[in-house]
Amino acid sequence: MSKENENSTVETELENEVETPETEVDELTQLKDLVTEWEDKYLRTHADFENSKRLLAKDKAAAVSYANESFANDVLSVVDSFDSALAMIDATEAEESSEVLEKIKEGVNLTYTQLTKVLEKNGIKAVECEGEFNPDVHQAIMQVDSEDKESGEIVQVLQKGYTIKDRLLRPAMVSTAK
Numbered sequence: 001m002s003k004e005n006e007n008s009t010v011e012t013e014l015e016n017e018v019e020t021p022e023t024e025v026d027e028l029t030q031l032k033d034l035v036t037e038w039e040d041k042y043l044r045t046h047a048d049f050e051n052s053k054r055l056l057a058k059d060k061a062a063a064v065s066y067a068n069e070s071f072a073n074d075v076l077s078v079v080d081s082f083d084s085a086l087a088m089i090d091a092t093e094a095e096e097s098s099e100v101l102e103k104i105k106e107g108v109n110l111t112y113t114q115l116t117k118v119l120e121k122n123g124i125k126a127v128e129c130e131g132e133f134n135p136d137v138h139q140a141i142m143q144v145d146s147e148d149k150e151s152g153e154i155v156q157v158l159q160k161g162y163t164i165k166d167r168l169l170r171p172a173m174v175s176t177a178k
Helices: 002-017 021-065 069-091 099-121
Strands: 124-126 138-144 154-159 162-164 167-170 172-177
Touching: 069 099, 069 162, 069 167, 099 124, 138 154
Parallel strands: 138 172
Antiparallel strands: 124 162, 154 172, 162 167
16 A cells, blocks of 8 residues: 555656646746836836936036136126226217327227127127016116106116026116116
């Protein structure tokens, strides 16, 4: 009887080891699902990586483009001084003007022109101050009565505004009509 028990035990083990086609199909389906799941995870991770890489490149480009912003802001006071000097020279009466004053005016004008060209070359441009007040680029300092301007129009520019590329560096300070 012991041989019969041994034979039945071996047969039972063999039956357990031999997988049925249904078991193979279930295991294959599970493996396919697992592969699909891992492919999805890979694709999502790869997409996140590409998005991060693109955002870092964009941030780097912005940092390089606007690296000189604080320097440009400091240079604007020099531009303002040139504007004032030219206005003072223009304000002198014709009787007071002499050949020396004309030479000074010419020199200041040339220097001012050269400075504005360098600023424009580096993406720094003056804000347009003609016509309607725009709160995105203008700062109203005061309102005045004006017969030739309609309400909300710019009457006088008190200090020029500037942009660096597409970013506002300093708003233009203006007075507007009531």
